[in-house]
């Protein structure tokens with residue numbers, strides 16, 4: 001395999017080995033299966049059965065249950081029997097951390113066990129150890145000795161296994177040699193995979209989860225390449241973003257990570273980890289997966305043969321495409337957000353409130369939020385009121401010619417229209433480029449060479465092609481190969497129906513490109529006005545949308561935040577909760593959010609238990625971790641600063657901690 005997927009310019013599903021989990025077949029082009037994990041106490045058989053049923057009824061095709069020790073592993077039998085008695089044959093997965101004994105029991109009961117190679121054998125002490133090659137080989141022998149019995153049991157019982165690496169819980173051994181890098185994550189799984197293969201056991205699925213979609217996407221890509229290079233084949237992949245959080249942000253973060261990989265045909269099963277009831281994860285999974293059911297039969301006439309394709313960027317590490325700056329777009333500046341208000345008949349000051357600008361009549365001032373759009377697109381309209389100082393307007397050329405303030409208004413041309421236009425802005429011109437549809441071939445882009453590197457031109461790339469993301473990516477490859485360094489705005493329209501579908505569409509299409517370093521701005525829109533109005537009428541699947549412009553603008557900023565290209569708000573890393581959780585995660589997350597959501601750029605982890613929480617809170621600045629019934633331990637980075645605080649005062653103590661560390665500002 002030259003890169004990491006079958007095609008970079010078309011949707012093509014990656015071929016993986018077939019794996020059997022109970023009666024469910026995974027990989028080898030079988031449908032992408034959706035799954036979730038229970039949050040009940042595994043010792044509470046009936047609660048776990050009832051919750052599993054709610055998940056199955058919602059569409060879960062696999063249900064994972066935590067088995068922290070031998071007694072929970074044994075109780076899986078009662079849970080399984082009760083489910084089967086009630087007519088549910090959905091395969092069950094035991095989630096194991098730290099306890100090989102529990103894994104060996106569970107593997108005889110359920111259809112699949114998940115092990116975390118970061119903590120199956122190793123206990124994490126956050127130690128940096130120098131290993132000689134001989135020492136390292138000894139460590140691998142130690143793992144082989146402890147892991148092989150489980151492999152043999154799985155083989156004997158026909159049980160499947162997921163080797164599930166988490167970015168936040170890599171072993172000290174891996175951290176010492178590779179750091180917390182995508183390569184470290186891959187190697188962590190490969191060590192276990194090699195041991196399993198040596199036993200001729202192949203009923204294996206792998207995952208590379210992280211709460212940072214950028215790290216997660218790179219790790220999966222690297223893993224695929226490593227498997228093909230070393231084994232000549234690829235095992236099925238389970239996709240997920242860990243600790244994604246809740247609400248819109250959780251959905252966007254998941255869609256950016258999972259969606260970017262699905263776009264490239266990668267992924268055989270997915271789980272969206274939300275800090276919400278597990279059955280609520282399933283509709284999000286389904287919205288993500290249904291985008292690909294008919295994709296492979298679509299018309300895609302523009303493929304570049306991968307064998308001849310030379311990639312001008314590295315898909316295994318992030319690097320932003322090099323551009324020059326045109327005004328506040330491109331160069332080293334954060335990506336801009338353009339709000340499309342062109343479907344409003346008469347734009348008034350109150351419309352700007354939806355995109356982050358609130359006019360205060362008493363003081364005659366505009367209040368500007370952290371998530372305020374940088375530009376608005378108004379089509380043919382010039383505005384009859386004074387605009388906030390930081391906001392600029394994009395209009396069609398005829399309107400621009402009529403505009404008196406050429407420092408505020410800038411024209412947008414349609415492809416070759418810019419080259420032939422008589423009047424252009426000296427400072428900033430936008431040029432729309434429709435990338436590769438059935439009618440538009442590479443020969444139709446000769447005009448690009450005429451405007452290439454014009455210091456006033458910002459390109460706006462979109463595609464009406466079925467494989468829009470791939471078509472726009474192909475254009476980026478073309479631009480790089482032609483040494484065209486103009487900044488680029490990603491224009492993405494959605495033709496879907498519900499708010500959730502729109503959100504996933506936007507996050508997937510633009511997220512995939514931003515994670516590859518492409519894009520100096522984004523503009524999200526809808527195929528038609530009727531469809532925008534529909535969003536409200538369609539009501540909720542999960543999300544309630546009262547103001548479509550605000551929803552779209554917030555989505556744009558959240559996508560930039562999730563891709564870590566522009567930080568405009570507090571980041572929450574909160575675990576999805578499971579049978580180990582020691583407090584009400586949803587309620588506590590909401591409480592912490594309400595007090596801290598004005599702290600731009602601060603990363604706060606909210607984790608249900610001290611067993612896995614600290615290891616999995618990744619690169620959070622502060623951590624709020626359940627350490628016993630009614631007890632919370634607070635962290636600064638990886639360091640414990642307040643141990644076993646009473647939960648009634650723990651949120652206040654967290655705020656105090658933020659204050660002590662100068663991470664607090666008054667709201």
Ligand code: SF4
Pocket residue numbers: 575576577578579580581582607608609610611612613616
């Ligand atoms: S951190 Fe959260 S999801 Fe992970 S084991 Fe602990 S309680 Fe469960």
